[in-house]
Amino acid sequence: MIDVYLFSGFLGSGKTTLLKHMIQQAKEAGLKPAVFMNELGEMNFDSEEVEDGVPLKELLDGCICCTGSEKSEAQIQTLLAEEEFDVLMIETTGAAHPVEALDAIFSPLFADRLHFKGIVTVADSKRWLGRSQLSPQVRSLYLEQIRHADLILANKMDLLTESEQGTVSYEIQSFNPSAQIIQTVKAKVPFAALQKMAAKEKGEIEKAPVSKLNLNAVVLRFSEPVKRERFEDWLRELPESVYRIKGYVPLEGDKYPHAFQYAYGMAQWLPEYMKLEPQIVVIGENLQGVELP
Structure with a gap:
């Protein structure tokens, strides 16, 4: 067993x-x-x-x-x-x-x-x-x-x-x-x-x-690196209906995207040492209009 x-x-x-x-x-x-x-x-x-x-x-x-x-x-x-x-x-x-x-x-x-x-x-x-x-x-x-x-x-x-x-x-x-x-x-x-x-x-x-929760997930893809400060400003502007974000964020000045986790207003950055797809998954309710900065 x-x-x-x-x-x-x-x-x-x-x-x-x-x-x-x-x-x-x-x-x-x-x-x-x-x-x-x-x-x-x-x-x-x-x-x-x-x-x-x-x-x-x-x-x-x-x-x-x-x-x-x-x-x-x-x-x-x-x-x-x-x-x-x-x-x-x-x-x-x-x-x-x-x-x-x-x-x-x-x-x-x-x-x-x-x-x-x-x-x-x-x-x-x-x-x-x-x-x-x-x-x-x-x-x-x-x-x-x-x-x-x-x-x-x-x-x-x-x-x-x-x-x-x-x-x-x-x-x-x-x-x-x-x-x-x-x-x-x-x-x-x-x-x-x-x-x-x-x-x-x-x-x-x-x-x-x-189906009753109305939870859904959207994948947001980066076309170019972003400034960390601008990205974190974007996080603070998100509606409370965004519960979770995870993925890989390309930051200006860094060779590889950073692994990124976000839940209930708290963000965590972790360095990566390989080339990963620069994109994040956003999970929550009523995500219409949630777009990258």
Whole structure:
């Protein structure tokens, strides 16, 4: 039996960072991990974070939990047929309901080969404190991802005061009393914590599919390098309905584009040392008119 972990959490919460940590720790434990990734848009920059040699399948421009369910089953079946591995880690899109995503795992084609360990939800702690400001549909999904988790990582604790950290942990534990909660920074958690998980029975699902969220993704391509200051000014001018940006930004004076991540007003730049396609994916609601500076 192959242990299966499903990583859930809203856009920008830290799922891919968690995935990278778990891949490394699983390998250090002598296990061979495989990965199935789901992305809302037509491109998946996150897959480039997966180490070479790790079996990987992807579902792009669709959701594992709705229109892409059959495609997801086919990808997992192919992975099982082509590769030998001990652990399967599934990273869902930030717009996926975690329980609905289980359909692809419990396919009659291969369910007897998989041992589902549980749902790990990465919760942006700062976003928890500001959840009342989310649109009703987004807030519903955000809470559902936490409510159905078997293990909750209260992530980005370094952005909160000590008092806020206590408030977040208490409120999330009250909201989902059956899940273990671990406070994390950059989604760092021992792989052993996941191995101890046992999936609980899932109750009634309050559905919040992508179609109701009105989430979509647009790819913006750079025709020439930009000034970092001008680009950051553009970020500050974006509407609050932009939840996530990721990709590669070509900056004036630099040989290679920089890897770029953005979530809820916070940006992260990382240097790259190879020529990558200068483009970004913007994910959110009501993206009409969102164009590069």
